Amino acid sequence: MKMKIAVLPGDGIGPEITQQSVKVLQAIAERFDHEFSFEEAIVGAAAIDLMGNPLPEATLDLCKKSDAVLFGAIGDPKYDNDPEAKIRPEQGLLRLRKELGLFANIRPVKTYQKLLDQSPLRPERIAGADIEIFRELTGGIYFGEKSTAEDGKSATDVCTYSVEEIERIAHLAFKAAQKRRKKLTLVDKANVLETSRLWRKTVTNLSKEYKDVELDFLFIDNAAMQMILNPTQFDVILTENMFGDILSDEASVIGGSIGLLASASVGNENAMFEPIHGSYPQATGKGIANPIASILSAAMLLDHFNMTEEAEAVRKAVEISINSNVCTPDINKNSEYSTKKVGEFIELNI
Amino acid sequence: MKMKIAVLPGDGIGPEITQQSVKVLQAIAERFDHEFSFEEAIVGAAAIDLMGNPLPEATLDLCKKSDAVLFGAIGDPKYDNDPEAKIRPEQGLLRLRKELGLFANIRPVKTYQKLLDQSPLRPERIAGADIEIFRELTGGIYFGEKSTAEDGKSATDVCTYSVEEIERIAHLAFKAAQKRRKKLTLVDKANVLETSRLWRKTVTNLSKEYKDVELDFLFIDNAAMQMILNPTQFDVILTENMFGDILSDEASVIGGSIGLLASASVGNENAMFEPIHGSYPQATGKGIANPIASILSAAMLLDHFNMTEEAEAVRKAVEISINSNVCTPDINKNSEYSTKKVGEFIELNI
Ligand SMILES: CC(C)[C@H](C(=O)O)[C@@H](O)C(=O)O
Ligand SMILES: CC(C)[C@H](C(=O)O)[C@@H](O)C(=O)O
Numbered sequence: 001m002k003m004k005i006a007v008l009p010g011d012g013i014g015p016e017i018t019q020q021s022v023k024v025l026q027a028i029a030e031r032f033d034h035e036f037s038f039e040e041a042i043v044g045a046a047a048i049d050l051m052g053n054p055l056p057e058a059t060l061d062l063c064k065k066s067d068a069v070l071f072g073a074i075g076d077p078k079y080d081n082d083p084e085a086k087i088r089p090e091q092g093l094l095r096l097r098k099e100l101g102l103f104a105n106i107r108p109v110k111t112y113q114k115l116l117d118q119s120p121l122r123p124e125r126i127a128g129a130d131i132e133i134f135r136e137l138t139g140g141i142y143f144g145e146k147s148t149a150e151d152g153k154s155a156t157d158v159c160t161y162s163v164e165e166i167e168r169i170a171h172l173a174f175k176a177a178q179k180r181r182k183k184l185t186l187v188d189k190a191n192v193l194e195t196s197r198l199w200r201k202t203v204t205n206l207s208k209e210y211k212d213v214e215l216d217f218l219f220i221d222n223a224a225m226q227m228i229l230n231p232t233q234f235d236v237i238l239t240e241n242m243f244g245d246i247l248s249d250e251a252s253v254i255g256g257s258i259g260l261l262a263s264a265s266v267g268n269e270n271a272m273f274e275p276i277h278g279s280y281p282q283a284t285g286k287g288i289a290n291p292i293a294s295i296l297s298a299a300m301l302l303d304h305f306n307m308t309e310e311a312e313a314v315r316k317a318v319e320i321s322i323n324s325n326v327c328t329p330d331i332n333k334n335s336e337y338s339t340k341k342v343g344e345f346i347e348l349n350i
Numbered sequence: 351m352k353m354k355i356a357v358l359p360g361d362g363i364g365p366e367i368t369q370q371s372v373k374v375l376q377a378i379a380e381r382f383d384h385e386f387s388f389e390e391a392i393v394g395a396a397a398i399d400l401m402g403n404p405l406p407e408a409t410l411d412l413c414k415k416s417d418a419v420l421f422g423a424i425g426d427p428k429y430d431n432d433p434e435a436k437i438r439p440e441q442g443l444l445r446l447r448k449e450l451g452l453f454a455n456i457r458p459v460k461t462y463q464k465l466l467d468q469s470p471l472r473p474e475r476i477a478g479a480d481i482e483i484f485r486e487l488t489g490g491i492y493f494g495e496k497s498t499a500e501d502g503k504s505a506t507d508v509c510t511y512s513v514e515e516i517e518r519i520a521h522l523a524f525k526a527a528q529k530r531r532k533k534l535t536l537v538d539k540a541n542v543l544e545t546s547r548l549w550r551k552t553v554t555n556l557s558k559e560y561k562d563v564e565l566d567f568l569f570i571d572n573a574a575m576q577m578i579l580n581p582t583q584f585d586v587i588l589t590e591n592m593f594g595d596i597l598s599d600e601a602s603v604i605g606g607s608i609g610l611l612a613s614a615s616v617g618n619e620n621a622m623f624e625p626i627h628g629s630y631p632q633a634t635g636k637g638i639a640n641p642i643a644s645i646l647s648a649a650m651l652l653d654h655f656n657m658t659e660e661a662e663a664v665r666k667a668v669e670i671s672i673n674s675n676v677c678t679p680d681i682n683k684n685s686e687y688s689t690k691k692v693g694e695f696i697e698l699n700i
Contacts, residue, residue: 075541079541080540080541080567081550081554081567083540083547083548083550083551083554084551088541090541090542094542120471120472120475120578120579120580121470121471121472121578122470122471122472125470141491141509141542141543142542144506146543146544147544148544148548152513153512153513153514154510154511154512154513154548155510155511155544155545155547155548156494156508156509156510156544156545157508157509157543157544157545158506158507158508158509159491159506159507159508159509160504160505160506161504161505162503162504163502163503163504164503189592189595190430190433191425191429191430191438191440192440192444192491192492193491193496193507194496194497194498194505194506194507195505195506195507197433197505198433198498198504198505200431200433201433201434204431204433217430217431220595220596221595221596221598221599221600222599222628224574224596224597224599224600225599225600225602225603225608227600228470228471228578228600228603229470229603230470242539243596245539245570245571246570246571246574246596247574248571249571249572249574249575250571250574250575250577250578250600252575253575253578253579258575278572
């Protein structure tokens with residue numbers, strides 16, 4: 001297969017980790033006789049510094065004409081603590097999601113036997129946890145109108161959802177549940193929010209088309225608790241943009257490190273693959289960032305194009321590295337392996 | 351001291367648990383020679399059933415003319431799964447908070463040595479955790495305009511905050527931090543939300559008046575992760591309404607059971623005390639609900655009126671019950687003690 005992959009390393013540890021997944025994808029191409037071509041472009045704080053724009057048009061164009069986007073991370077502390085900044089790195093990522101129509105962000109959460117002792121949670125609570133979170137990615141309060149009063153004395157964010165936005169991701173979530181353990185949990189705050197009630201109504205209506213899937217509901221506050229108390233109760237979780245952001249970062253503790261969690265963001269025409277962790281500025285350049293989240297995102301990329309065997313080969317190689325203790329310090333405190341070393345080891349095992 | 355307390359048992363397990371804290375307050379009145387009078391009123395689903403209104407005027411009036419409100423719980427599943435319901439129990443609670451001007455909801459999270467093994471988290475991660483969450487309670491997306499398009503095809507919730515709303519709770523949080531470990535963490539999503547940027551700016555400005563308090567910032571997604579990874583890093587957390595709802599329910603796992611977590615909701619003129627757990631309809635009438643969250647809310651009530659010794663006496667009695675294994679099953683699976691038995695034991699130890 002021939003595939004054009006846009007690579008957007010972004011900020012902080014983004015470049016270091018993305019380099020490793022590119023190497024792994026190259027090894028896959030070699031072993032399975034594919035032709036993957038890679039083209040890099042800037043985004044985020046890096047792009048603001050260079051062009052004054054967190055998502056330059058050239059970057060967006062490249063993404064649009066590529067088959068897939070491999071994304072690193074975005075964000076820089078110099079913008080976080082400047083509430084007055086008008087241009088911020090995150091705008092690049094948000095606009096990219098919107099322009100590419102990436103309405104569904106899929107975040108799998110799993111445990112590795114070898115890492116059970118790594119989690120802050122008791123091993124017996126998390127063993128066997130296997131969750132897929134479907135987070136809506138181009139709607140809600142992230143993309144609603146934002147404003148500040150002229151006198152600066154108040155600010156507003158608007159959260160809107162349409163039936164159509166809910167349905168398109170709900171279909172994907174139901175279909176994923178059908179291929180898994182046939183359970184779908186909608187997480188919302190229907191006892192308070194009008195948008196949540198629209199989610200509940202729309203998903204309930206849709207469930208008639210998926211009679212083999214058991215649908216249940218949880219309020220987000222309760223879900224945030226249940227995720228820790230009893231994560232094995234979940235199969236597929238469907239939720240809106242902000243709740244999905246919170247819940248999936250929280251769920252990262254189950255696997256023991258956010259450095260293991262990959263994601264796929266898909267739309268009707270484009271697809272992007274990125275770790276769920278951020279740019280982790282304190283670690284930049286130190287060689288301690290875990291490349292596995294990015295490498296597993298590359299595996300999701302392969303899955304997306306039905307290269308199932310290839311994706312399996314990547315996951316297998318990741319497991320070998322974990323089982324052999326070839327790890328970065330986030331999952332093994334005594335590890336002496338750097339980001340690059342872990343990447344190379346995984347590449348060698350492809 | 352003479353005090354008039356409005357008792358609003360509410361729905362589900364609300365009445366069972368509230369009964370216990372009333373008994374405990376009566377024991378306190380007796381031992382310390384106070385005069386507490388209690389008057390009950392209906393609220394929530396119970397009030398809808400009886401009067402078609404989740405917050406009857408008589409209930410609101412009673413609360414306004416009382417010194418404090420002791421609240422049980424609210425919510426009934428028959429409304430949760432009916433997105434069309436126009437009248438819902440939660441409206442009663444939300445309106446009550448608004449009408450009484452209860453802008454700050456204070457939720458302490460602590461561990462009990464005896465219960466360390468009860469938590470889904472590893473004991474060494476949580477030992478010594480001692481957090482106070484200040485959740486804004488009468489603003490944000492809870493109280494913004496809500497609407498559904500005429501064709502039913504979309505819905506909107508508006509989130510607004512004013513500088514004034516932020517400042518009044520921030521003052522309380524800074525002051526609490528001054529009396530504790532002098533650290534305040536503002537949790538927001540300033541990389542995405544305009545309201546969050548207003549929070550960050552306003553709280554940063556205010557921090558100049560509290561130079562002895564160290565102020566830091568966390569995005570809500572990261573905070574949801576850090577709460578589990580490393581809860582002992584937190585002292586006072588300040589956050590907006592929705593984030594506070596999610597984060598405090600999540601934080602309940604630290605102590606081992608949400609059945610232990612109390613809260614105080616305070617305003618300029620009124621104060622209300624309620625467990626953070628909900629109406630737990632599956633448990634109603636079974637005698638398995640933990641009365642401790644409600645009893646500790648009564649302790650917060652005493653604290654609020656500077657009855658420090660009295661509050662300590664309640665906390666002490668609660669500790670004795672926990673240490674003596676006189677517990678409901680949520681904190682001791684083999685316990686044969688009912689809600690009432692636990693309440694009576696604590697009452698006896700006042
Ligand atoms: C960087 C930020 C805007 C982003 C988000 O909130 O969506 C990140 O937290 C994520 O989850 O991908
Ligand atoms: C019942 C519900 C409206 C309420 C809230 O979300 O505020 C509850 O979850 C709480 O935290 O007190």
